[in-house]
Amino acid sequence: MLFYYLDLALRAIWRNRALSALMVLALSVGIGACMTTITVYHLLSGDPLPGRSETIFYPQLDGDPQHTDAKAPWDLLDYRTAVDLAQSGPASRSALVVSNASKIDAMTGTVPPFVGQLLSTNADFFPMFDVPFAFGGSWSKDDEVHHARVVVISDTLNKRLFQGENSVGRRIKVKSESFEIVGVLAPWRPQPKFYEVAGGAIMRDSASTFYGKVEDIIMPFATSVELNRGDFNAWYCWREPTAGADLTRTSSCLWVQLWVQLPNPEAVAGYQRFLEGYAGQQRDLGRFDVKPKVRLTSLAQWLSYNGVVPDTVKLQVAMAFAFLLVCLCNTVGLLFAKFSGRGAEFGLRRALGATQAGLFWQCLVEAAAIGLLGGIGGLVMTLCGLMVVRRQPFSYADLAYLDLPMFISIFVMSIVCGMLVAVVPALRAAKTAPALQMRSE
Amino acid sequence: MTYMYMSPIFTALRRHKMPVVLIAAQIGLTLAVFCNAAYLLSDAVATVSVQSGVSDKELGLAKITACDACQASDINARALNFLRRLDGVSAVAVVNTVPFSSRQADFGIRLDQASKRETASAHFYAVGPDAPKVLGLELSAGRQLTADDFQPAKGALPSNANVWVTQALASSLWPGQTALGKDFWVNQWHFTVVGTMRHLVRPEFELQPRFKADWSVIVPMQPGSGLYGTYVFRASPEKLAAIVNTVRSELGRVIPGVIVDEDNTRTMSILRTEYFKGDVSMISILATIVGATLLTTVLGIVGLTSFWVSRRRRQIGVRRALGATRFDILQYFLIENAFIVSLGNLVGLASAYALNLGLMQLYELPRLPFLYLPLGVLMMLLVGQAAALGPAIRASSIAPAEAIRVI
Numbered sequence: 044m045l046f047y048y049l050d051l052a053l054r055a056i057w058r059n060r061a062l063s064a065l066m067v068l069a070l071s072v073g074i075g076a077c078m079t080t081i082t083v084y085h086l087l088s089g090d091p092l093p094g095r096s097e098t099i100f101y102p103q104l105d106g107d108p109q110h111t112d113a114k115a116p117w118d119l120l121d122y123r124t125a126v127d128l129a130q131s132g133p134a135s136r137s138a139l140v141v142s143n144a145s146k147i148d149a150m151t152g153t154v155p156p157f158v159g160q161l162l163s164t165n166a167d168f169f170p171m172f173d174v175p176f177a178f179g180g181s182w183s184k185d186d187e188v189h190h191a192r193v194v195v196i197s198d199t200l201n202k203r204l205f206q207g208e209n210s211v212g213r214r215i216k217v218k219s220e221s222f223e224i225v226g227v228l229a230p231w232r233p234q235p236k237f238y239e240v241a242g243g244a245i246m247r248d249s250a251s252t253f254y255g256k257v258e259d260i261i262m263p264f265a266t267s268v269e270l271n272r273g274d275f276n277a278w279y280c281w282r283e284p285t286a287g288a289d290l291t292r293t294s295s296c297l298w299v300q301l302w303v304q305l306p307n308p309e310a311v312a313g314y315q316r317f318l319e320g321y322a323g324q325q326r327d328l329g330r331f332d333v334k335p336k337v338r339l340t341s342l343a344q345w346l347s348y349n350g351v352v353p354d355t356v357k358l359q360v361a362m363a364f365a366f367l368l369v370c371l372c373n374t375v376g377l378l379f380a381k382f383s384g385r386g387a388e389f390g391l392r393r394a395l396g397a398t399q400a401g402l403f404w405q406c407l408v409e410a411a412a413i414g415l416l417g418g419i420g421g422l423v424m425t426l427c428g429l430m431v432v433r434r435q436p437f438s439y440a441d442l443a444y445l446d447l448p449m450f451i452s453i454f455v456m457s458i459v460c461g462m463l464v465a466v467v468p469a470l471r472a473a474k475t476a477p478a479l480q481m482r483s484e
Numbered sequence: 485m486t487y488m489y490m491s492p493i494f495t496a497l498r499r500h501k502m503p504v505v506l507i508a509a510q511i512g513l514t515l516a517v518f519c520n521a522a523y524l525l526s527d528a529v530a531t532v533s534v535q536s537g538v539s540d541k542e543l544g545l546a547k548i549t550a551c552d553a554c555q556a557s558d559i560n561a562r563a564l565n566f567l568r569r570l571d572g573v574s575a576v577a578v579v580n581t582v583p584f585s586s587r588q589a590d591f592g593i594r595l596d597q598a599s600k601r602e603t604a605s606a607h608f609y610a611v612g613p614d615a616p617k618v619l620g621l622e623l624s625a626g627r628q629l630t631a632d633d634f635q636p637a638k639g640a641l642p643s644n645a646n647v648w649v650t651q652a653l654a655s656s657l658w659p660g661q662t663a664l665g666k667d668f669w670v671n672q673w674h675f676t677v678v679g680t681m682r683h684l685v686r687p688e689f690e691l692q693p694r695f696k697a698d699w700s701v702i703v704p705m706q707p708g709s710g711l712y713g714t715y716v717f718r719a720s721p722e723k724l725a726a727i728v729n730t731v732r733s734e735l736g737r738v739i740p741g742v743i744v745d746e747d748n749t750r751t752m753s754i755l756r757t758e759y760f761k762g763d764v765s766m767i768s769i770l771a772t773i774v775g776a777t778l779l780t781t782v783l784g785i786v787g788l789t790s791f792w793v794s795r796r797r798r799q800i801g802v803r804r805a806l807g808a809t810r811f812d813i814l815q816y817f818l819i820e821n822a823f824i825v826s827l828g829n830l831v832g833l834a835s836a837y838a839l840n841l842g843l844m845q846l847y848e849l850p851r852l853p854f855l856y857l858p859l860g861v862l863m864m865l866l867v868g869q870a871a872a873l874g875p876a877i878r879a880s881s882i883a884p885a886e887a888i889r890v891i
Contacts, residue, residue, distance in 0.1 A: 065787050072776060072780070076773065158743050283671045362520075362770070366773055366776060369517070372510035373783070376503045376506030377784065377787050379503040380788055
């Protein structure tokens with residue numbers, strides 16, 4: 044029976060070639076536009092650390108007496124606070140994070156010195172964020188204590204300077220000093236670059252800056268502070284620093300981020316208590332005039348607080364959804380018109396003994412065929428759409444690829460759209476009363 | 485007379501309720517998308533066509549970084565000397581940054597030395613001698629800067645500077661008053677306004693609300709350890725590209741130990757283009773969505789009208805045989821279309837408003853200006869008539885003999 048309906052459907056589609064093509068085209072373009080934007084949204088709002096992000100937390104402590112919003116302490120920490128929390132906080136792992144530009148010289152003679160990005164952090168950074176290594180590994184805790192001149196370099200830099208060979212043990216000049224390479228990262232592109240996300244709640248539209256690439260060079264925090272003599276870029280100073288350029292000697296300049304790993308709710312509560320205690324103690328010691336505001340947010344909360352999905356991406360999703368609706372209305376409207384114009388044919392079939400159910404299935408098969416063709420077209424359109432997105436000058440453009448869950452959802456979405464388009468007109472057409480239809484023409 | 489046309493239309497439409505409702509809904513949604521997208525588009529276009537306040541087309545920027553044991557004055561002397569001697573360069577100055585390059589000094593302004601309240605936050609361009617002329621800044625009131633105005637820095641800025649502010653900043657700090665001679669403070673620094681500029685956009689102005697884009701201050705400053713490494717030069721537009729290439733390849737050799745910052749050693753036009761890359765692609769995406777939505781709707785109307793025309797060949801033939809002119813038939817389909825589109829527009833006005841409310845939350849966009857709605861309605865009517873015209877003309881050419889043809 045199905046084959047008979049399929050045969051009828053194909054005949055009907057062929058009879059109104061232009062109209063059918065129009066319906067399929069509208070459906071594919073609508074699904075394509077919608078799924079392209081949703082794919083981008085999905086990629087940007089995904090969990091950067093699946094499986095472990097619930098254990099990663101971001102402590103904040105804000106001693107600015109003029110900043111009274113208790114719900115939103117300043118995003119970054121001052122040096123003293125950051126180092127104290129990292130050293131004595133009850134976390135299973137903790138990593139300070141600060142990034143700045145630095146002169147890099149490979150001393151190979153082939154690549155001239157250039158200005159690259161330097162990430163200063165702790166050894167815990169690598170296991171806590173599950174950072175993949177191609178060669179070598181992290182530096183040791185001992186290296187941190189002795190301010191050892193060691194670095195880990197990114198996959199990109201290793202390809203640029205050493206053609207992707209195992210460069211562990213080679214030396215590289217950062218600023219004016221020579222460092223030993225102890226590790227080379229495998230390709231790593233967290234989406235977003237979550238460990239540096241900050242300021243998104245204060246400055247709208249900054250979200251596109253959260254999708255940059257990982258720094259070229261990663262070195263122990265203490266070593267970096269010594270190397271840069273405390274000369275970093277302050278994120279914000281709530282009081283004019285008195286100690287000159289050395290940011291390690293002022294409590295009013297905020298420039299360090301801290302990430303901690305807390306394996307269970309008890310540890311989280313414990314850390315919260317520790318933060319409160321530390322804040323009170325620092326006020327009593329006179330480092331702050333007021334008791335600093337504290338906050339402990341999970342990675343996911345921190346990302347959503349900062350609005351890591353750019354507004355423009357949400358806007359595109361909204362627009363594309365409206366467009367898909369237009370396309371669906373278009374297709375359903377045309378299908379309705381098409382079925383309602385076939386009263387004579389349906390009436391004849393009913394008169395010859397076809398049941399309502401039979402007519403319904405015939406129409407459904409015909410409409411579903413159009414829906415399916417539109418769905419397949421939509422899939423192709425999505426792939427084209429993503430290709431277009433990759434050529435746009437957005438910082439996240441190179442991430443725009445279809446992953447398996449998205450591929451499956453596009454397929455499901457296409458079928459659902461196709462069915463949705465099919466059912467209502469088919470139901471309507473099936474209601475045809477035999478005698479009435481015979482008479483009307 | 486009109487009623488005579490309307491009556492059969494209503495009868496026909498009532499018989500095809502669903503397609504009519506759906507096409508009307510489609511038209512409504514299209515109107516909603518169109519109004520909002522057109523508004524966003526005009527906003528984005530206003531952003532990319534901002535007046536920078538400097539002579540974009542005749543300027544080039546050179547920036548050097550990373551020199552550990554260098555003397556600022558030595559770098560300045562060598563760089564200025566090198567740039568001045570380049571063929572085609574007419575003037576050179578030291579600056580901390582320029583529009584479309586990186587933000588250097590955003591500070592909160594206090595109008596009262598004692599108070600802690602910051603009235604506004606502006607970008608402070610610290611500039612060396614000749615910079616106002618090189619940049620091509622236009623003064624709307626006040627005086628030119630003299631050699632005495634360029635003082636050494638105390639920290640990031642001089643402790644008592646005579647400065648220029650933009651008109652936009654002046655009117656927000658001292659509404660209704662002249663800014664000339666007024667004082668303001670930032671941290672420990674004190675400033676006196678001696679001139680107001682027509683325009684000078686702040687770097688990375690898009691991160692600010694639109695009305696704050698032009699809040700900038702020009703602080704004359706003696707080049708030295710607080711002001712070195714970034715140079716702006718003026719040259720004729722046709723020679724600029726070649727000059728920038730020379731600077732990129734040779735400036736590093738002229739001053740040993742430094743690295744030329746290639747991202748910021750560019751012509752001002754390229755800096756500007758690069759800065760707006762994202763907005764331009766946003767514009768093209770929006771325009772594509774608007775275009776695709778309109779096209780789909782037009783094709784939908786064409787499809788539906790053609791279909792109806794083909795279904796009603798017999799009725800049309802009968803009407804023609806009974807004396808209806810070709811024009812009557814044409815008019816019939818156009819009126820029918822206008823009726824459906826108007827129905828859709830009613831839905832559309834409501835959904836345009838709803839979509840705008842949603843976008844306002846999502847995108848911090850001001851309310852859709854009222855003008856967009858009547859314009860959108862009018863456009864949908866015209867588009868609908870244009871789309872229906874083809875099938876309607878075909879309908880009008882149906883011969884009366886069709887009435888007696890058996891399908």
